[in-house]
Amino acid sequence: AQTVTQSQPEMSVQEAETVTLSCTYDTSENNYYLFWYKQPPSRQMILVIRQEAYKQQNATENRFSVNFQKAAKSFSLKISDSQLGDTAMYFCAFMKWANSKLTFGKGITLSVRP
Amino acid sequence: SAVISQKPSRDICQRGTSLTIQCQVDSQVTMMFWYRQQPGQSLTLIATANQGSEATYESGFVIDKFPISRPNLTFSTLTVSNMSPEDSSIYLCSVAADPEAFFGQGTRLTVV
Numbered sequence: 001a002q003t004v005t006q007s008q009p010e011m012s013v014q015e016a017e018t019v020t021l022s023c024t025y026d027t028s029e030n031n032y033y034l035f036w037y038k039q040p041p042s043r044q045m046i047l048v049i050r051q052e053a054y055k056q057q058n059a060t061e062n063r064f065s066v067n068f069q070k071a072a073k074s075f076s077l078k079i080s081d082s083q084l085g086d087t088a089m090y091f092c093a094f095m096k097w098a099n100s101k102l103t104f105g106k107g108i109t110l111s112v113r114p
Numbered sequence: 115s116a117v118i119s120q121k122p123s124r125d126i127c128q129r130g131t132s133l134t135i136q137c138q139v140d141s142q143v144t145m146m147f148w149y150r151q152q153p154g155q156s157l158t159l160i161a162t163a164n165q166g167s168e169a170t171y172e173s174g175f176v177i178d179k180f181p182i183s184r185p186n187l188t189f190s191t192l193t194v195s196n197m198s199p200e201d202s203s204i205y206l207c208s209v210a211a212d213p214e215a216f217f218g219q220g221t222r223l224t225v226v
Contacts, residue, residue: 044217
């Protein structure tokens with residue numbers, strides 16, 4: 001079975017600064033996907049970024065990038081130029097190849113201060 | 115991508131009653147999933163809804179408590195039966211569009 005660990009329950013960052021959210025996971029699988037999802041107060045789960053385990057290159061999406069360390073089973077999210085709209089709960093999640101079930105971490109509450 | 119409509123968006127129910135949550139997808143999908151998010155917690159998978167066969171439940175969840183229907187490739191329902199205050203949670207429907215998962219907006223259930 002897979003486990004996803006987010007050890008930081010909450011973080012705060014000043015607007016326009018950079019923040020990194022940590023995630024580690026444990027699996028015996030070799031082929032899988034990792035995700036960061038954002039959940040604002042509206043409850044809607046929004047995909048922030050995805051990383052395929054077979055890709056060595058770290059994924060980037062505009063202000064969001066990841067540091068994927070497969071051997072260390074680490075998958076951190078960096079948010080650059082933080083905006084007030086980034087305030088939300090962020091979940092790290094694992095999906096086994098061709099399984100489609102997601103295993104989530106406990107989540108981290110990110111607050112962006114004006 | 116997939117657009118998912120989930121309803122109701124919220125409800126307050128009396129203990130001992132049941133609530134059925136509906137999930138409609140704008141395209142045909144093979145697998146649909148139901149997750150529970152207890153207050154301040156992460157998402158936990160309840161079951162996988164398969165079209166034409168019984169749902170597959172995760173450890174700790176049983177069909178008598180959470181019966182699921184999947185009559186076609188675009189629709190599913192989750193019923194929360196004989197509710198107690200411990201069932202107060204957000205329930206989310208999700209579909210897989212490999213390699214991504216898309217979510218409905220969730221149903222916030224409060225049991226009093």
